[in-house]
Amino acid sequence: MSTFRQEDVELHYDMGEELGSGQFAIVRKCREKKTNLEYAAKFIKKRRLSSSRRGVSREEIEREVDILREIQHPNIITLHDIFENKTDVVLILELVSGGELFDFLAEKESLTEEEATQFLKQILDGVHYLHSKRIAHFDLKPENIMLLDKNVPNPRIKLIDFGIAHKIEAGNEFKNIFGTPEFVAPEIVNYEPLGLEADMWSIGVITYILLSGASPFLGETKQETLTNISAVNYDFDEEYFSNTSELAKDFIRRLLVKDPKKRMTIAQSLEHPWIKVIKRRNVRNEDNGKKPERRRLKTTRLKEYTIKSHSSMPPNNTYINFERFSKVMEEVAAAEESLRELEKTKKSFREDVEALLSIYNEKESWYKEENESISQDLRQIRQELQKTETLKKQAQEETRSMLQAANGLKRRYRKLENRYEALAKQVASEMKFVQELVWSLEQEKLQGGEGDCSIR
Incomplete structure (x- = not known):
């Protein structure tokens, strides 16, 4: 300890x-x-x-x-x-006071690939050091790539926030569902064994956004984003990549690979021609005999991306407001406010269930060829999940019924535990989350009622 x-x-x-x-x-x-x-x-x-x-x-x-x-x-x-x-x-x-890298680059009118790779090389150097110690960051994203000081000729990159970082031990299988959906690797989405390779996928997504201002897998909903990631559904739209070199696209392609074993490692990425040749001639081929000019990437879309990503971030109400919230709940937590919180939670839970259901459908097709009985059990689970969703919509306040349905699903998952362990663990984890959440909301409502009475 x-x-x-x-x-x-x-x-x-x-x-x-x-x-x-x-x-x-x-x-x-x-x-x-x-x-x-x-x-x-x-x-x-x-x-x-x-x-x-x-x-x-x-x-x-x-x-x-x-x-x-x-x-x-x-x-x-x-x-x-x-x-x-x-x-x-x-x-x-x-103290890292230079702000986020993307915000710094978005302030520029344009950006060359050489300038982009100079910053990317620093990111790779930091990740190379972590991976040499068998440490996976698991939350590489623009918000966690900062500048030590932006008011210097050559700002230094700093990787921050190691809250979900893990040491990857040989022989110890590690699985988890965490990170930011937009940047997580397929193996996280599919609840498969995790390793250092997950960071390399995130670097591929970051590079794609850096060069285009567009996010390769981001959908309208969390479920759509996770589905795009699992299917590796992306392309190099000419609208965004008309000025991007083939070397840069090749670098991204070698990182956005579904099979972690076939994904480019950190050592290989540092040896990639796009990164290794820092003093490249980044030019556009001209047929009219004019002197080649350096490719410059417009940062307009990167500005739009940074503004959108910051505006869509959830409010940071979980430390200072945590203390404030606990006192308010003891004194004046009204039933109406509790119901609003319940609705938000149910909506979030519904999205998670829908995302999981999409994954279950894919898993079902794999198991169907191997064992027909497993396929029948999976169909039964889907039906029970749909029944649970219907019950939730009809009974907003009947949390006890929802808990019983969740327990019923939990028992069915345990019966399948020996046949498809990974799926059972995932479902059990989600159902446990529902139980604890419902219990917590009931307690808050009870405490809220008591506090309201005591004030009046």
Whole structure:
């Protein structure tokens, strides 16, 4: 078990402005009193109960800390110190103040492929270092690719946020469903064994967006996005890639490969001609005898992408508002507000079930050739899921019935556990999530009712 300093962090650091917040963390600028150097303080809300979904478990915090303690590279954020109190673990991190790479590039009028590869080379160097230590980041996306300082001639890339990073141990099969849907690899979508290869897929998606301002797999819904990823459904639209070299497209093609074993590794990507030859002649062939000119990529669509991605991000209400929310729920949580939250949760759950159902359909076709009995069981599961969806729509407040239906599905999944273990684990995980969510909402409604009565 990792040990942290059991002291008040503000005895050693002066806290400043808020820099950002995540699901259960908030980052503040701070200054070390002893050295007068500036850092970033990341306050991670600890989970108080193992059954709760609020906060981060001790195991997850220790995993992130252990990984940060192990890494030291110019293109990766560094850990300076760690504190702990009753509610939070506080990571004192290197201050990365240059903003996101995509925001920086979007400010330019145009961009050459050479300029793009100079930044991409730094990303690859950081990932190469992580993979050399068998560490997979699992959340590579534009928001986690920052600049140390953008007001210098050659800004330095910094990879941040190791909250879901894992050490990949040989012989230990690791599966999980996490990350940002737009950037996750097919093996995550299909709940298959994960490795370092998942990061390479994300790099392919990032490169595609960097050169075009378009996202290769993003659909209108989460289900559509995951379906596109599983089918590797993308192309190089001439509208977006008319000025892009074939070498750049080849680099992306070798990364967006469904089979992780056939996907380009980090070492191979660094040796790819598009990356290796930094001083390339990036020119457009002309038939009229004029001097070739450098290809320049317009950043208009990249600007649009960054604006859209920032505006579509969920509100960061999970640290400061976490404390505020818990007090409000104890005092004035009205039944009407609870119902609105229930509707939002049900809508999100419905999307997840639909996404899972799409995956089940694909899995069913695979198993049908091997065992007809498994196919019959899968059809029965689909019917039960549809019945469950119908019951949910008809009875918004009958949460007890929904829990019983979920338990019924859970029992059926267990019967199939020995035949298709991976599918059963996935379904059981989703149904457990529903049980805990329904229980939590019932408790909040009960507490809300009590609080309302006490005020009046």
